[in-house]
Amino acid sequence: MTIPINIMTDCEDSFKSRVDYLSLRSRFAKPERYRLHLTSRYRLGDNEKIPELTANIWGKFIDDTIWTHPIYTLIGGEPLLYPHITDVLTILGFNNSRIEIVTNGNLLNKYIDLMFKYNVKIIIGLEDIHKSNVRILEIIKDFKTEYYKNINFNLTISPENMEYVEQWLNNLMIYPIQSISFQQELKSLDLATNIEMNKFTDLLKQKFSKNSTKIIFLPITSFDNNVCLKPWLNPTIMPNGNILNCQYQVIGNITNNSIWEIWNEGINLKFREKLLNIHKFPYCLHCEDFYFKYEILYERVEKNE
Numbered sequence: 001m002t003i004p005i006n007i008m009t010d011c012e013d014s015f016k017s018r019v020d021y022l023s024l025r026s027r028f029a030k031p032e033r034y035r036l037h038l039t040s041r042y043r044l045g046d047n048e049k050i051p052e053l054t055a056n057i058w059g060k061f062i063d064d065t066i067w068t069h070p071i072y073t074l075i076g077g078e079p080l081l082y083p084h085i086t087d088v089l090t091i092l093g094f095n096n097s098r099i100e101i102v103t104n105g106n107l108l109n110k111y112i113d114l115m116f117k118y119n120v121k122i123i124i125g126l127e128d129i130h131k132s133n134v135r136i137l138e139i140i141k142d143f144k145t146e147y148y149k150n151i152n153f154n155l156t157i158s159p160e161n162m163e164y165v166e167q168w169l170n171n172l173m174i175y176p177i178q179s180i181s182f183q184q185e186l187k188s189l190d191l192a193t194n195i196e197m198n199k200f201t202d203l204l205k206q207k208f209s210k211n212s213t214k215i216i217f218l219p220i221t222s223f224d225n226n227v228c229l230k231p232w233l234n235p236t237i238m239p240n241g242n243i244l245n246c247q248y249q250v251i252g253n254i255t256n257n258s259i260w261e262i263w264n265e266g267i268n269l270k271f272r273e274k275l276l277n278i279h280k281f282p283y284c285l286h287c288e289d290f291y292f293k294y295e296i297l298y299e300r301v302e303k304n305e
């Protein structure tokens with residue numbers, strides 16, 4: 001078995017080595033992170049008849065999976081619009097789970113105390129950063145100082161909004177927040193734009209290097225060499241209970257089966273084998289999970305696991 005020198009940067013030829021390095025080749029892979037897609041609602045007043053699971057069903061799922069000590073990432077839509085969000089947070093918090101929530105931040109004031117109580121990592125995602133998009137700054141400005149250490153921002157950077165990035169960094173750096181990460185819009189991935197963006201991000205990194213907040217610019221140029229570990233490590237559970245091993249592939253439903261009857265069986269095993277052989281599908285280059293795995297690997301590398 002070849003052990004990659006740097007699992008973050010090795011080329012795609014080492015895909016199989018990476019899978020071995022992470023001990024994933026055996027049939028039984030324990031997910032490191034579950035993405036719980038609580039609701040499809042994006043804003044108040046969105047159709048209330050869309051399918052959503054009860055807190056009780058989520059509770060059973062958590063009971064079934066908590067023994068592997070995974071991270072639970074709560075997403076949506078807007079997860080804070082899920083009507084039973086308090087119950088789900090309480091079930092997870094009561095079990096000392098590692099919890100993340102990806103939110104637009106609009107309802108943070110209502111839940112920030114509960115989230116701080118359960119040490120929830122809050123990731124505020126802003127796709128549209130420009131000068132007038134300041135509502136979130138109004139929302140966070142009166143938080144207790146200790147709350148900021150759980151707050152992270154994820155901002156999308158593009159040639160159209162580049163001029164506002166520095167101002168946003170200045171605005172956010174007033175608070176002792178944990179991290180600010182920038183990711184690229186996929187449409188801006190041509191070579192000339194990448195070079196320009198790389199120069200720009202290098203300048204910003206230098207300028208803010210002494211600040212305690214971690215600034216992360218997700219890799220821009222090396223996507224072609226990425227691999228996806230989602231079918232091993234990162235199931236998504238949809239608002240109706242469907243279990244996904246890839247962006248759109250349903251392999252079961254938590255209302256009918258335990259995840260353990262599905263995750264390391266039949267369809268998913270075949271899918272893993274195929275991915276190991278072809279390395280990526282054409283669609284992978286446009287899939288958010290191509291980025292997501294970095295965070296999993298970063299955590300392993302940082303923890304020296």
Ligand code: SF4
Binds near residue numbers: 228247281288
């Ligand atoms: S489309 Fe590709 S990158 Fe996305 S989840 Fe499926 S295998 Fe992974």
